[in-house]
Amino acid sequence: xxxxxxxxxxxxxxxxxxxxxxxxxxxxxxxxxxxxxxxxxxxxxxxxxxxxxxxxxxxxxxxxxxxxxxxxxxxxxxxxxxxxxxxxxxxxxxxxxxxxxxxxxxxxxxxxxxxxxxxxxxxxxxxxxxxxxxxxxxxxxxxxxxxxxxxxxxxxxxxxxxxxxxxxxxxxxxxxxxxxxxxxxxxxxxxxxxxxxxxxxxxxxxxxxxxxxxxxxxxxxxxxxxxxxxxxxxxxxxxxxxxxxxxxxxxxxxxxxxxxxxxxxxxxxxxxxxxxxxxxxxxxxxxxxxxxxxxxxxxxxxxxxxxxxxxxxxxxxxxxxxxxxxxxxxxxxxxxxxxxxxxxxxxxxxxxxxxxxxxxxxxxxxxxxxxxxxxxxxxxxxxxxxxxxxxxxxxxxxxxxxxxxxxxxxxxx
Numbered sequence: 001x002x003x004x005x006x007x008x009x010x011x012x013x014x015x016x017x018x019x020x021x022x023x024x025x026x027x028x029x030x031x032x033x034x035x036x037x038x039x040x041x042x043x044x045x046x047x048x049x050x051x052x053x054x055x056x057x058x059x060x061x062x063x064x065x066x067x068x069x070x071x072x073x074x075x076x077x078x079x080x081x082x083x084x085x086x087x088x089x090x091x092x093x094x095x096x097x098x099x100x101x102x103x104x105x106x107x108x109x110x111x112x113x114x115x116x117x118x119x120x121x122x123x124x125x126x127x128x129x130x131x132x133x134x135x136x137x138x139x140x141x142x143x144x145x146x147x148x149x150x151x152x153x154x155x156x157x158x159x160x161x162x163x164x165x166x167x168x169x170x171x172x173x174x175x176x177x178x179x180x181x182x183x184x185x186x187x188x189x190x191x192x193x194x195x196x197x198x199x200x201x202x203x204x205x206x207x208x209x210x211x212x213x214x215x216x217x218x219x220x221x222x223x224x225x226x227x228x229x230x231x232x233x234x235x236x237x238x239x240x241x242x243x244x245x246x247x248x249x250x251x252x253x254x255x256x257x258x259x260x261x262x263x264x265x266x267x268x269x270x271x272x273x274x275x276x277x278x279x280x281x282x283x284x285x286x287x288x289x290x291x292x293x294x295x296x297x298x299x300x301x302x303x304x305x306x307x308x309x310x311x312x313x314x315x316x317x318x319x320x321x322x323x324x325x326x327x328x329x330x331x332x333x334x335x336x337x338x339x340x341x342x343x344x345x346x347x348x349x350x351x352x353x354x355x356x357x358x359x360x361x362x363x364x365x366x367x368x369x370x371x372x373x374x375x376x377x378x379x380x381x382x383x384x385x386x387x388x389x390x391x392x393x394x395x396x397x398x399x400x401x402x403x404x405x406x407x408x409x410x411x412x413x
Contacts, residue, residue, distance in 0.1 A: 001134045003040045004033030005250075006240040007203040008099070008223035011064070012057035013049040017295070018329070021259060022049070023064045025224040028255050029240050030068040034092065036242055036253065040131060041068060041092065043121065044203030044221065045099025045143050045171030048111050058111070065120040068094055074134075080127040087122055094121035095129050099171040099203055100143035126156045130164070136245050137161045139197070143171035143204065150187040153194075160196040165245045168194065171203040174218070176211070190216060198248055207236045208252060219243075219250055226261050229299035229331045234263035261297040262287050262328075268304035268336065273314045276302065280317065280332075284324055298328040303335045312336050 009026045013019070033041055048057065071092035078085045096112055104110045112123040122129065125142040139158045149172045160166035173186035190213040193200045200218045207230075208222035221241050226233050239254040264287065266279050280302065287298060306312070317332045324330070 001039050001131070001136050001245045002037050003042055003136075003243050003245065004029070004036075004038035004240055005042045005044065005201055005219065005221045005243060006030075006033065006224065007044040007221040008046040008206060008225075009043075010046055010049040010101070010223060010225055010227055011061045012053045013225060013227055022225045023060055025238065025255050025258065026061075026064045027067045029224055029253075030064070032253055032255075033240065033242070034068070034070050038242065039071075039092065040134075041094045042138065042167075042169065042201065043094060043096035044169050044201055045097050046101045046203055046223075047096060047099070047115075048102055049227075051102050051104050051110065053111060058114070061115075062118070062120070065094075065115065068092060069120075075132040076122055077130045077132070078122065078124055078127055079130070080124075089122070090119070093131060095138060095140070096121050096123055097125055097140040097169055097171055097203075098123070098142035103143050103145075126152075128158075128161075130161075134245075136165045136167065139166065139168040141168075141170055146173055146186055148187075150192060153188065153192060158194055160194075160198075165248070166197045167199045167201060167245075168197045169201045169203075173204060174202065176213070177205055177220075190214075190218060193218065199243075206230075207232045208239065208241070210250065224255060226259065226297055229261060229263065229297055231263045231299075234261040234299070257293055259294045259296060260292060261299065263299045263301075265301045265303055268302060268306065270305055270307050271310075272307045273310050276306065276310075276315050276336075277320060280315075280320055284320070288324065288327055296328050297331075299331045299333070301333045301335060306336050 006026075006029045009022060009029075011022050011026065013022050030041065048061070050057075053061075069091045073089040073091055074093055076087040076089060076093055076095070078087060096115075098110050098112050102110050102112060112121070115121050116123045124138075124140045127140060129138045129140070130136070137160070139160075141153065141156060141158075144152050158168060170188075172188050175186045175189045178186055190211065193216045197216075200216060202218060202220050205220050206223040206226070206228065207220070209220045211218045211220075219241060222236065222238065224238050224240070226238070237254045238258050239252055241250040241252055243250045264283055266283050268276055268279065271279070280300065283300060284298075287296075302315070306314075312334050315334060315336075317334070321330050321332070
């Protein structure tokens with residue numbers, strides 16, 4: 001069976017031509033998939049950019065999904081908790097899980113259930129779908145809050161069906177794809193993918209990739225539209241995967257005439273305002289020496305240090321970009337500081353590495369975290385740390401409780 005895997009359409013994203021772009025790219029993907037012989041289209045979530053899209057977005061999406069209403073229908077067997085349901089489709093089946101953008105509580109109807117009621121697709125969550133005579137079983141788990149993902153997967157506990165090709169679909173973050181560990185951002189690792197599946201597919205991440213880890217293969221289709229101007233998205237094109245289930249070899253298909261993202265970093269060192277602005281102008285002139293079929297996305301990062309006395313607010317990027325406003329969609333990031341400040345920060349870092357104890361660093365961290373809360377100056381953080389250092393949790397709680405009952409010195413009535 002040949003399947004098209006198209007993810008993160010984000011219908012409803014943006015305004016003007018960017019609003020239309022999401023629908024146009026979706027229609028291109030559907031048309032290309034059918035042209036290349038896809039017998040089923042799999043949508044791993046974030047079909048919409050919002051869990052309650054506007055009427056205009058829903059209406060416009062019906063036109064896009066009509067592009068996929070082609071070909072001969074088939075019978076799908078949907079199974080949940082051993083209860084089976086047969087679904088007759090009138091065209092090439094589209095099967096979909098919800099993404100994090102479409103997630104709603106169990107007491108609310110989500111937008112994909114509406115699409116199913118309108119006979120555009122078949123929606124499944126913590127269920128399996130098996131197309132008739134395909135030899136393939138799809139196991140789908142829609143997007144859930146990241147901190148609950150591992151527990152939800154464990155509770156679902158999917159098992160591959162013997163004698164079939166088994167594909168498991170997620171819409172979550174995986175720790176291996178993130179620069180840091182945070183359970184609010186990701187609880188799943190590649191090792192958590194259940195054993196025995198021929199392929200795992202995951203939406204949510206916007207760049208395409210295929211990863212092999214200890215015999216487990218994870219395919220990430222990426223998004224069909226750029227919603228965040230990240231460097232990796234400038235390096236990888238948008239599109240979808242075609243998968244022949246007999247060989248399980250995926251082929252990436254690029255969306256034709258797609259909008260480009262140009263990502264540039266401009267490095268500064270002890271730079272004056274005039275020099276910084278001139279470097280920005282030169283970078284922009286360099287970018288637009290190339291011809292673009294569509295108005296590109298341009299992300300410029302000014303990074304480094306400014307000369308003494310020059311403030312970040314002194315750099316007038318708006319005035320410079322105004323001259324190029326009709327040429328691109330811009331995003332400029334100023335990651336700048338003064339040279340003397342950068343030097344002092346470097347010296348402090350070296351001092352911490354060489355002289356400060358773990359206890360001292362812990363105390364500094366506690367003070368910094370407290371300063372960002374309403375508890376700031378409400379109590380002696382050194383006393384609290386002393387209780388924690390001694391392992392006396394009860395005294396620490398009592399100290400916090402008594403301190404919280406005292407009026408804050410900086411409170412406002």
